[in-house]
Amino acid sequence: MTAPSLSVCPAPEAPPQEHKAPRAAPLPTAFELNALTIAYGTIPVLRGVTCRIPEGAVTAIMGPSGCGKSTLVKALNRTLELTGGARVTGGKVMFHGQDLYASSVDPRAVRKAVGIIHQRPVPFPMSVLENVLFGAAFHSEIDGGDRTAYARRYLDRVGLWDEVKDRLGDRAEQLSGGQQQRLCLARTLATKPKALLLDEPCSALDPAATRHIEDHVRDLKRDFPVVIVTHNVAQARRVSDYVLFLYEGALIEAGPAEQIFTAPASDLARAFIAGQFG
C-alpha cells in the first residue's frame, strides 16, 4: 500500500477547555516526530510518521489492532528497543527540541523523563511502599527525605493513599487490578517525568477502575503532555484533546479531537469512529 499523505497535527488556535487551562497562545510542542519509521526485524510497522504532540494536553493515538499504536508510543521514550528486533530505521523523535535518538542520549535518561504505563499493571514483587519508591530511589529523587511522605504525595495524586495507607507494607500483588494500575501510575509519577505515555492503560480494567484512571489522565495534563493509546473510540472521545489516527503503520489523520470526532477528513477515520471496523 502506498503511504497516504501525511497530515501534521496543527497547532491549536485556542486551548480546548478554557476553564481548565486558560492560555492565550497556541500550545507549545512537546514531541515532534519527523518521518519516523520503525521495523521489527525486516517487517515495517511504522511508515514515516510525521506529527506534533502538544504540551499540556491529552493526545490519543487511535486505530485498529496492529496499526502500530503501541510501537509509536514506546518509541517516544525508547522502551521500544527493549523488545527484541524492534528498531527505529529512519526519522526523528524530538522532545522539546532534543533528538531522543541522538547517540549522545542515554536511553535510561529518556525513560526517566518520559514515563510510561502499560496495558496490564505490573506490580513489582515487593511492598506497596517499595513499589512507589522504586524508580524515585534509584534516581535519588527522595534524597534522604521521609520515604513515606514522598510516597504519599504520589499515592495521593492517583487517589490511592486512603485505600493503601494502612497497607504500605503489604505485597503490592494483593491490591485489586485497578489499584495496581494506579500504583503503577504513582510509581511512574514518583520518578518526576516530564511527559506521560499510557499504552491502553484500561484494557485490563473494569469500567469503574477505567473511570478512575481517565479522571487522573485529564488531571495530569495540567503538568505535562499525556499520550494515551486506545482502540476504544469512546475512551478517546472522553479524555483526549488531540487525536492521531493510525492505520497499517501510517498516520492517516491528526488534529483536535472535536474536529476528528465530528468531521473526520478521511473515510478510514470516519469508518473507524463509526465502529465499522476495529
Added chain:
Amino acid sequence: MSSLVAPLRPAVINADRLYVGLGWLAGAIGFALPLSIVGYLLIEGVGRLSWDFLLLPPMGYPLGTAGGIAPAILGSLALVGLGLVIALPLAVASAVGLSEYADPAGMAAKTMRFATESLAAVPAVLYGLFGYTVFVVFCRFQISLLSGALTLGLVMLPIILIGTHAALQAVEFELRESVLALGVSRAHAVRRLFLPRVLPSIVAVTVLAAGHAFGSAAPVMFTASVAYARGVPALDAPVMTLPTHLYYIVSEAIDLEQAYGTALVLVLGLLCTNVLALLLRRWLER
C-alpha cells in the same frame, strides 16, 4: 428414543483409559525406583548406623572393617561446600551476563551457551583428569581439598549456570519492560528484581548440582581423596569422601556391611538436602 447427549465412541474412551493407565504406570516406576533404592539400603545398612559409625574414623585391618566414616562425611561436606563457594557466584554472574547483557542473537552469547551446555555433558571422570592435570600438577595444589573443591566447582558450574540462565529467561517480559521503563539501570533491575525473583530456582538448581557433586567419586578420585584421613579437613591436605570410601571398601571387598552403611548415609544425606531445599524454596516463594 436416544438421548441428545450421545456417548463418545468406545474406541476414544478406551484409548483415553489406556493413556491414563500408562501415565500412572510411568509415574509409579519413577516413584518406586528411588523408594526401592532407599528401602534396600535401609534394610541392608540400617544395622550399621550408630553414633560410632557417624563419629569415628575407619578402623580395623584391613582398614574399614570397623569404626566409622566420620572423616569421609566431613571431607565430602568440605569439598562440596568449598566447591559451591567457587561455583555459585561464578555461575550466577555468568548467567546474569549471558541473559541480561549479551546480545541473544550475537555470536558471543551463542558460543558461550553452546560451550556451557557441552561442559554439562562432559563425563565426570574427565573432570577428574582435567583437575588432576591443571590443579594438582600444573598449579601444584597437590592432591588436596583445594584441588578437589576446584574440580567439583567445575562440575557444578554449568549445572547452576544453565538453571539460573533458564530461570532468568523465564522472567516475564512485562516485568522486565516495566522496571526498565522507569529508567533504572539493568544492574539495579537485576539486583532488586530479577535475582530475587529467580532465587527459588537458583536454590533448586544449586541443590541439584551439590547433590550431583556430593555423590560423584570420579572428579575427586585423582584430585582430593585418599583412603584414610582424619581430623578437620585442611585446604592443602587430602580428604576422605563418601563416594570414594564406598568405592574403596566395595572394590577391595573389605566389608560389605560397612559399604551398605556408607551408602545409606550418602543417600540419606542427599535426601535431607533435597527436603531442606524444598522447604527453603517454599519459604522463598511465599
